[in-house]
Amino acid sequence: MVDQQLxxxxxxxxxxxxxxxxxxxxxxxxxxxxxxxxxxxxLSIEAGQTISQPLVVAAMTQALDxxxxxxxxEVGAGSGYQAAVxxxxxxxxxxxxxxxxxxxxAAATLRRLGYDNVQVVAADGASGYPALAPYPAIxxxxxxxxxxxxxxxxxxxxxRMAIPVEEPAGAENQELRLYRKLRGDTRWEVLFPVRxxxxxxx
Ligand code: SAH
Numbered sequence: 745m746v747d748q749q750l751x752x753x754x755x756x757x758x759x760x761x762x763x764x765x766x767x768x769x770x771x772x773x774x775x776x777x778x779x780x781x782x783x784x785x786x787l788s789i790e791a792g793q794t795i796s797q798p799l800v801v802a803a804m805t806q807a808l809d810x811x812x813x814x815x816x817x818e819v820g821a822g823s824g825y826q827a828a829v830x831x832x833x834x835x836x837x838x839x840x841x842x843x844x845x846x847x848x849x850a851a852a853t854l855r856r857l858g859y860d861n862v863q864v865v866a867a868d869g870a871s872g873y874p875a876l877a878p879y880p881a882i883x884x885x886x887x888x889x890x891x892x893x894x895x896x897x898x899x900x901x902x903x904r905m906a907i908p909v910e911e912p913a914g915a916e917n918q919e920l921r922l923y924r925k926l927r928g929d930t931r932w933e934v935l936f937p938v939r940x941x942x943x944x945x946x
Contacts, residue, residue: 819869820885824850840869
């Protein structure tokens, strides 16, 4: 997966490639789909949700440019796979998931595999997780119609946030944006088109 799919498609950060090599993706995929764990595509998990495609996980992780001393916030734990990849690269990860069954399952998988620097919180991630804010890195794994203001607020000075955003033209079209906060000013650039499940707002 690392050589054929990631390196060849622009993932150049060796730390990210090493993290992707070391996380056993098959452990996060439903048993019936294990043979596809290392195919470069998203797969269905419980509650009508998906585990993201490896290339997208790697590209979003690379865009965050994590330092070992950083702590990161993820919105949309899903299977817990992306959180495990982040946990390889920084000090602490908090991941918020609104489906309680998924949150519980992700927490159990991460615990079983020894990722003791990941905290899974069952809640609405559109409000972020103020207790540990501000975050040098935020990764949103579900597509937002507009960027939740709480997430911009909880981004640290010099921090980065990768978030898929629905384009006004239609929810089918989404762009992955990278936000950066510098001297209190937040700017963003478009990285590439993506397709995520929606960020559900209650
Ligand atoms: N990162 C996951 C894939 C996430 S799929 C992985 O590696 O497997 C998107 C997830 O976002 C789903 O599990 C969905 O339940 C969750 N989600 C959607 N809206 C949310 C919200 N407002 N707050 C928290 N989680 C949300």
